[in-house]
Amino acid sequence: MTNPTQMATEVAEQPAVLRSTLDALMPLREQVGALLRERRRVLLVARGSSDNAALYGRYLLEAHAGVPAAMAAPSVATHYEAELDLSDTVVVSVSQSGETTEIVQTQAWAARCGAATVAVTNGADSALAREAGLALVTTAGRELAVPATKTYLAQVAAMAVIGTSVGPVDASLDAVLLGLPDVVAGLLAARDGVDAAVEQLAGADQTIVTGRGLLMGTALETALKLEETCLQPVRGYSYADLRHGPISVVDEDVTAIVVAAPDGPLSGAMTELAADLRGRGATVVGVGGDPSFAGGCDLWLPGGDVTEPLAPLATIVPLQLVVEQLARRLGLDPDAPRGLSKVTRTDAT
C-alpha cells in the first residue's frame, strides 16, 4: 500500500480538529451572543471555501437564531470604498490563513463603518485575527495540502458556535454538536458508497452539485473542490436556481450530486428533486437525507444522520473522501492541484 496523500491525512485528522476547535470556541459563545444581541444583524465576508462555510453561517443565523444575516460583496469595500453605516452590524470575516488581503482590508473597512468585527481564522497570529474585535481561532493545525479540508470543517464548526450563541442554550442541540467528532470518525472509517461514487464521477460527462438552505454551502463547497482538485467542469447550483431554469438542460449526460439533510422543512423537496433529475435521465448521487431520499437516488452516501442545523459539520466528510479518491483515480495529485496556491490573493488594489 502506498502512503496516503497529505489531503487524505488531513481529512482523517478531522475528528480531533473538530474536538479541539469546539473546546477552543465554545467558551467564547457567550461573548459572541452578547455582540449579536447588541448589534442585531450580521454581515459575512469571505471568498472561496471560506465563503461556503460562511453561507452555512448565514442560513443558521437567520433560520435558527432569528438574526438577519447577509453575505458581503468585498469589492464594495476594496474597490468602491463605499461609506456605509454599519453601526448596527457584526461583521464576521472568514479566512483560513487570515492573510487574504481582500478580506483583511474589508474587515478594516467594516470597522471604519462602525461595525463590530469578529474574525474566524486558523491563523492565530494573522492580520485578520490581530485586527478583529474578537477572534475565533480554529485549531486545525498547519494544513499542507492545497485543498482546504480540516480548516474548512473547523470554520463550519465556528459557524455552528456563532449560530447557536443567541438565546438560551439548547442542551439537546449542544449534545449533537459535541457528538460530531465521533460521527465524523464513523463516516471516515466506513467510507460507505465512496468507491461507487468515484467510479460514476470518473466517467461523468457533466457534473452538477445541488443543495438548499443550510446545506447549500456544502453543495457549493463540493462543486468548488471537484473543480479545483479534480479539474472537472462542475456547476454548483442552489436547488431553487436549478429549478428556475438550468434544470431544462439536464439529460442522461449529467451526473447530479444532491446534498440533503435527514430532517427539516426542505427534505421532501430534495427527494422530489432527485426524482425529477432521474426522470430527465441524470444519474443521481445522493448524500445524506432521509430514507426516502436515499431510496430515490441511483447511488447514495450516508451523511451522518445529523439534524439539519448541524448537518454541514458531517455531510461534507464523505464528499471530501470522494474528491480525494477521484483526483487519484484521474491521475492527479490532490495535494497540489494545477495553478492553485495556498493563500489566495484576490487583488485588492
Added chain:
Amino acid sequence: MTNPTQMATEVAEQPAVLRSTLDALMPLREQVGALLRERRRVLLVARGSSDNAALYGRYLLEAHAGVPAAMAAPSVATHYEAELDLSDTVVVSVSQSGETTEIVQTQAWAARCGAATVAVTNGADSALAREAGLALVTTAGRELAVPATKTYLAQVAAMAVIGTSVGPVDASLDAVLLGLPDVVAGLLAARDGVDAAVEQLAGADQTIVTGRGLLMGTALETALKLEETCLQPVRGYSYADLRHGPISVVDEDVTAIVVAAPDGPLSGAMTELAADLRGRGATVVGVGGDPSFAGGCDLWLPGGDVTEPLAPLATIVPLQLVVEQLARRLGLDPDAPRGLSKVTRTDAT
C-alpha cells in the same frame, strides 16, 4: 428573408420600453428615496433573471447610494419561516410576472417582519404589485418569447431609479439615464461584433462568463441566457470567485466572455483579467470596457460606452443579440427553449 423571432422583436422594442419605463418610474423616485432614508437598508428578493437585475441594484445601492443592501435567501421565508426583525429594512421584490409564488410569499413574510415593501414587476395587476407598499410597474408590455429580454432591461432600469433615489439629484447622471434609449437603439442598429462572437461561441468547447461589481449581474444574466436559450453548459463567475480558484482550469478549450465598464475602479482589473485568461490559452470575447480592455481581447463588442453606474442598462444588449443569433445558429428556437415556461413556479410548499 425570414420573419424575425419573437425574441428578436422584443429585443428590438427595448429603446421604447426603456423610455416608457423611465417615464413611468422617475416620478416615483422621490417616494422611493423617502422610504430608503427612513429605513436605512435594503433587502432584495428575486430568482433567475430578476435576481441578476436585483444584483445590479444591490451594488448600485451600496457603491453609489451608500445604502447597505443585500440579497435575500427566499427559503428563509418560505421554508424556514424565520422570525426576523426587518423594521429597519425596505424589501424590494423583483419578478417579471409578479406571480412567482415564492417571491409573493417572501414579500408577505417581509411585511409581517415589519419591512416596508417595494415591488418591481411588469405585472400591473399581479399579486406582487397589489400587495406591495409601493409598486414600481415596468411598462415592457406583454413578452411572448420565453427568454426575458425587454422585461429584464426594464427591471434593470427600475434598479437604476431606486439606486439614484437617495440624496440630491445628480443632473449629469440623470442626463445619461435619459439618453439610454438612444444608446440602446444605436447598439441594436450596429450589431457590431455579433456575427464573430456567435461563430466563436458556436464552436466553443467550454464557455465561461465573468464580470465584477456593478456589471456582475450582466455577466450572470448572460450565462443564464446562454444556458437556457442556447442549451450550452456555461459557467458564470464573479471576477473574484474566478480568480480565487477556478481560473486554474482555464485552458485553450475555454471561450471566456468578459463584461466590463468603460470607467470606474474595476476597469484596470478587468483588462488584466482578460490578459490573464488569454495567457492561459482561452479565447476572450470582451464586451464594453475601455479602449485598453477592448484592445486586449480576441474579439470585442461595444457595450455602449455608458458610465459604470448605468452601464448595465446598455451592456446587456449586444449579449442579447448574441444569444438570439446563437440559438438560431445552433438550430434551436430562441422563443421556446426546451423545458422552460414563462412563469417560473419554484415550489414554496
